[in-house]
Amino acid sequence: xxxxxxxxxxxxxxxxxxxxxxxxxxxxxxxxxxxxxxxxxxxxxxxxxxxxxxxxxxxxxxxxxxxxxxxxxxxxxxxxxx
Amino acid sequence: xxxxxxxxxxxxxxxxxxxxxxxxxxxxxxxxxxxxxxxxxxxxxxxxxxxxxxxxxxxxxxxxxxxxxxxxxxxxxxxxxx
Numbered sequence: 001x002x003x004x005x006x007x008x009x010x011x012x013x014x015x016x017x018x019x020x021x022x023x024x025x026x027x028x029x030x031x032x033x034x035x036x037x038x039x040x041x042x043x044x045x046x047x048x049x050x051x052x053x054x055x056x057x058x059x060x061x062x063x064x065x066x067x068x069x070x071x072x073x074x075x076x077x078x079x080x081x082x
Numbered sequence: 083x084x085x086x087x088x089x090x091x092x093x094x095x096x097x098x099x100x101x102x103x104x105x106x107x108x109x110x111x112x113x114x115x116x117x118x119x120x121x122x123x124x125x126x127x128x129x130x131x132x133x134x135x136x137x138x139x140x141x142x143x144x145x146x147x148x149x150x151x152x153x154x155x156x157x158x159x160x161x162x163x164x
């Protein structure tokens with residue numbers, strides 16, 4: 001499982017759309033707070049690999065390592081209960 | 083915007099994985115409660131069109147009309163705050 005603190009640091013680059021608290025800042029961006037960790041890992045892996053396509057997320061995911069993805073998923077999952 | 087009551091009825095087919103309350107029943111299924119409506123509509127449209135691939139969701143989305151999608155998005159969005 002990922003590291004929540006490292007995920008929080010990495011999440012600086014996600015907050016414009018998803019919020020540092022995991023609550024969406026724009027209608028097309030999903031809330032992430034409390035999301036299941038496995039789903040978040042799959043989503044980021046799929047954006048990075050191209051299996052899932054989205055202009056913004058494809059770009060953002062390209063720079064993520066496996067550890068970054070695990071940490072981000074742990075962080076957003078940790079944010080309260082949905 | 084969709085009809086919440088019609089969405090609740092239609093959501094009977096979603097609840098085994100996503101819960102009738104929008105809280106995931108299995109780790110690979112995301113929570114949907116309170117999710118942004120626009121994101122939910124896009125997700126279902128993308129599964130239906132094949133732009134987004136997932137064995138289960140591709141199958142489930144195939145049978146949905148535009149109205150079903152709008153109603154389901156309205157219903158899951160209406161479920162409390164995440």
